[in-house]
Amino acid sequence: MIRAQAAIELQAVGQTFVTDTGPLTALQGVSLSIAQHQFVAVLGPSGCGKSTLLRLTAGLVAPTVGQVSVYGVPVTAPREDVGIVFQQATLLPWATVQDNVTFPAKHKRGRVDAKDRARATEVIDAVGLAGFEGRLPSELSGGMQQRVGIARALFLNPEILLMDEPFSALDALTREEMGIELLRLWQSSPKTVMFITHSIPEAVLLADRVLVMSARPGRIIADLPVPLPRPRTERALRDPEVQDFAAQLRDLLIRKEAA
Amino acid sequence: MTLDTDVAATDATTAQRTKGATPKLRLGQWVVATPAALPLLTFAAILVVWEASARLFMIPSYILPAPTRILQGFGAVDAGRWAQHVWATLRVALTGYGVAIAISLPIAIGLAKSRILSRALYPLLVVIQSVPVVAVAPIIIVVLGTDDAPRIVITFMISFFPLVVSMTTGLMATPPELIELSRSLRAPPHREITQIRLPYAVPYIFSGLKISITLAVIGAVVAEFVASDLGIGYFIQFSTSMFKLPQAWAGLVILVALSLTLFQLVSVAQRVFFPWSLPKERT
Numbered sequence: 001m002i003r004a005q006a007a008i009e010l011q012a013v014g015q016t017f018v019t020d021t022g023p024l025t026a027l028q029g030v031s032l033s034i035a036q037h038q039f040v041a042v043l044g045p046s047g048c049g050k051s052t053l054l055r056l057t058a059g060l061v062a063p064t065v066g067q068v069s070v071y072g073v074p075v076t077a078p079r080e081d082v083g084i085v086f087q088q089a090t091l092l093p094w095a096t097v098q099d100n101v102t103f104p105a106k107h108k109r110g111r112v113d114a115k116d117r118a119r120a121t122e123v124i125d126a127v128g129l130a131g132f133e134g135r136l137p138s139e140l141s142g143g144m145q146q147r148v149g150i151a152r153a154l155f156l157n158p159e160i161l162l163m164d165e166p167f168s169a170l171d172a173l174t175r176e177e178m179g180i181e182l183l184r185l186w187q188s189s190p191k192t193v194m195f196i197t198h199s200i201p202e203a204v205l206l207a208d209r210v211l212v213m214s215a216r217p218g219r220i221i222a223d224l225p226v227p228l229p230r231p232r233t234e235r236a237l238r239d240p241e242v243q244d245f246a247a248q249l250r251d252l253l254i255r256k257e258a259a
Numbered sequence: 260m261t262l263d264t265d266v267a268a269t270d271a272t273t274a275q276r277t278k279g280a281t282p283k284l285r286l287g288q289w290v291v292a293t294p295a296a297l298p299l300l301t302f303a304a305i306l307v308v309w310e311a312s313a314r315l316f317m318i319p320s321y322i323l324p325a326p327t328r329i330l331q332g333f334g335a336v337d338a339g340r341w342a343q344h345v346w347a348t349l350r351v352a353l354t355g356y357g358v359a360i361a362i363s364l365p366i367a368i369g370l371a372k373s374r375i376l377s378r379a380l381y382p383l384l385v386v387i388q389s390v391p392v393v394a395v396a397p398i399i400i401v402v403l404g405t406d407d408a409p410r411i412v413i414t415f416m417i418s419f420f421p422l423v424v425s426m427t428t429g430l431m432a433t434p435p436e437l438i439e440l441s442r443s444l445r446a447p448p449h450r451e452i453t454q455i456r457l458p459y460a461v462p463y464i465f466s467g468l469k470i471s472i473t474l475a476v477i478g479a480v481v482a483e484f485v486a487s488d489l490g491i492g493y494f495i496q497f498s499t500s501m502f503k504l505p506q507a508w509a510g511l512v513i514l515v516a517l518s519l520t521l522f523q524l525v526s527v528a529q530r531v532f533f534p535w536s537l538p539k540e541r542t
Contacts, residue, residue: 060439078443090436094458094535107446107454136535 005072007160007192008034008057013066015052025217026052030066032211032220036159037190041197041207045253049218050196054162057194058082070160083158085166089149091137097124098133101151116155123151126185143174150182160192167202176234179205183232200249201237204228212252222252324505329512332505335498345513347490348479351407352521355414356475360468363419367426368452388420392478396485405486413485414478418471425467429460462536465529472525476518491517 015027026049034040044050055061056068059078068075070082091100098120099106105116124133127147137145146166153161167175179202186193197203203210204226212222228242236242290296306326312318313325320328333341366384370377396413403409433456441451483492491514498507529536 055439058439058443060442078445080445082443084440084443086436086439088434088436090434090440092437092455092458094461094533103454104440104444107441107450108444110447110450138535 005036006033006069007036007038007071008032008194009069009072010053010056011067011069013056013063013068015049015056015061016064027056027063028217028219030218030220032223034192034194034209036192038209039186039193039195039207040209040211041195041203042211042213043197043200043203043249043253044213044218045215046198048213048215050198050213051164053213053218054084054164054194054196057160058084058162079160080156081159083153083156083161085146085149085153085161085163087165087168089137089142089145091145091148091152093137096134096136097129097140097148097151100137100148101155103152104155119155119157120151123154124148126154126188127151128181141174142170143178146170146178147181150185154185154189157189158191160194163193163195165196165198168198175199175202176205180234182206183230187231200246200253203249204242204246205232205234205237210249212249222249224249321502321504324508328505329508332503332507332509335503335506335509336494341513343489344491344494344510345517347487348476348483348492348514349517351410351414351482351490352472352475352479352517354407355411355478356418356472358411358415359419359422359471359475362415363422363426367423367430368456370423370427371430371456372452384420384423387416390416392417393481396481400482400486410479410482410487413482414475417478417481418474421470421474422464422467425463425470426460429463430456432463433459461529461533462538465525465533465536468525468529469522472521473518476514476521480514 010030010032013027013030014025017024017026030053042050042053052061056063057070057075059068059075059082062076070079092103095103098117101120101124102112102116105112121130121133124130127150129144129147129151132140132144137148140148146169149166167178170178183206195203195206205228207226210222210224210226211220212224213219214221224245227245228236228239237246290300309323310325310327313323313328318325324332336344366380370380392413395416396409399412400409403412430452437455437459438451441455479490480492480495483490484496487493491510495507495510495514498504498510
C-alpha cells in the first residue's frame with residue numbers, strides 16, 4: 001500500500017521569508033513527487049531555495065502556501081523516520097565518533113543503551129570508519145567527518161534521507177569517492193533520498209532523477225531521469241550519452257542563472 | 260574552513276612534540292625554547308634596575324621602596340595574620356564570583372533563548388555595568404551593613420557582566436544545523452541547552468570566567484577599602500595611612516600572586532576538564 005504512494009510529495013508549495021529589506025520569496029509553486037526508495041537530486045544555482053526545500057520536507061519550517069506530505073501525511077513537525085545530513089558535518093567537537101553517532105539516542109531519550117552502541121558500531125562500520133570510534137572530530141579529515149555525519153543520520157535507520165550539499169565542503173577527489181560510497185550504502189539499505197547539490201556531475205552520478213531549479217524565486221524548471229544504468233562508477237560519467245545529458249543540465253542552469 | 264584549521268592544528272602539535280624532544284639546550288636556545296624564560300628574565304632585569312636606582316638615588320621608601328625593602332615588609336605581620344588577611348579577601352572574592360556565575364548562567368540562557376527577554380533585560384544589564392562600582396560601594400555598605408554580604412554584592416556587581424556577555428555569546432555560537440538536528444529529533448527542549456548549547460559555549464564561558472576571576476579580586480579589595488577590618492585590601496589601606504609603604508607593597512605583591520593563582524586555576528580547570536575547548540595551536 002505504501003509502495004503505491006509517493007514517499008515525499010509537495011503540492012504548489014511557496015515559501016516567503018520576512019526580512020529586513022522586505023518579503024523574500026524563496027520558493028514559488030513547487031510541486032514534486034518522489035517515489036519510495038528513489039534517489040532524487042535537486043540541482044540549482046546558489047540561493048535558489050534548495051535548502052529551504054529540504055527544510056520544508058524535514059518539517060523544520062512550514063510552507064507559506066501549499067502542502068508538504070510524507071507518505072500521504074501532511075508534514076507539520078519533524079518526523080522520526082527522516083534523517084538529515086548537513087553541508088558541514090557539524091559534529092560535536094567534544095564527543096568521540098561513537099558518541100557523535102549515538103547522539104540522536106542520547107538527545108532524544110537522555111541515555112544510550114547497549115542496543116544503541118551495537119547500532120552505532122554497525123553504521124560506523126557501514127561508512128568505513130571502523131577503528132575510529134574513539135577519535136575526536138578534530139582528529140579526522142573533512143571527508144571522514146562527513147562520514148560521521150552520515151553515520152549519525154543513518155543511526156535511527158530513517159526511511160527518508162535528506163542531504164543538503166553534503167559533499168560540497170570536500171575536495172574534488174574525496175567528493176567523488178564519497179558519492180560512490182553513498183551509492184553503495186543506498187543500494188545495501190534502500191532509502192528515499194533527496195540530495196541537494198549544485199554539482200552537475202554529482203547529480204548525474206548519484207541520482208535516478210534530477211530536478212533542476214531556477215534562481216530565486218526557486219521553481220522547478222525541469223524533471224529529468226538520468227540515462228545511466230546502475231551500478232554506477234565515476235567512469236560511466238565519460239559515456240557520450242551521459243555527457244550530453246550533463247550538457248543539457250548545464251544549459252538549463254546557465255540559461256536560468258543568466259536570466 | 261574549520262576542517263582545514265583542524266588539520267593544521269594536528270600538524271602543529273606533532274611538530275611541537277618533536278621539537279621538545281631535542282636534548283641539551285644552551286642558554287640562548289633555552290631562552291628561545293622556554294616560553295616563560297623571556298618574561299622571567301625581563302622581570303629579573305627590572306628588579307635589578309629598580310633595586311639599584313632605589314639605592315643609588317636614595318629614593319625614600321615611602322615613595323618607592325626597593326625590592327629588598329618590600330621583602331622586609333612581609334615581616335611586618337606574622338604568617339598567621341597574613342593568612343587571615345588572605346582568607347578574608349579570598350572568601351569574599353570567591354563567594355562573589357560564585358554568586359556571579361550562578362546568576363549569570365540563567366540570565367544568559369534567557370537572553371540567548373528569548374529575543375523579548377534579551378531586548379527587555381540587556382539595556383538594564385548595560386546600565387548596571389556602567390555604574391562605577393567604586394562609587395556605589397559606600398552606598399551598598401550603608402544599606403547592607405558591614406559583614407560579608409555587601410562585599411559579596413560589590414564583588415558580584417563587578418564580575419558578573421563579562422560572564423553574562425561571554426555566556427550569551429557562547430550560547431548563541433552554536434551552529435544552527437545542530438539546533439535543527441535537535442528539533443528534527445523532537446528532543447525535549449532542555450536538552451538543546453544542556454547537550455548542545457552549553458557545551459558549545461564552554462570556550463566562551465571560560466574566557467568570561469578568566470576575566471571575571473581577576474575582577475572578583477578587584478571587587479573584594481574595593482569593598483575592603485570602603486569598610487572592613489580584615490583582608491589584603493584593608494591591610495594595604497591601613498599600611499599606607501601609616502606611611503608603611505614597604506608592607507603595603509608586600510600586600511600588593513600578595514594580591515597579585517592571589518589574582519594570578521586564581522586565574523591559573525581557572526585555566527588549568529579548562530585544560531583538565533575541557534581540553535577540546537582550547538584554542539587550536541598554530542605554527
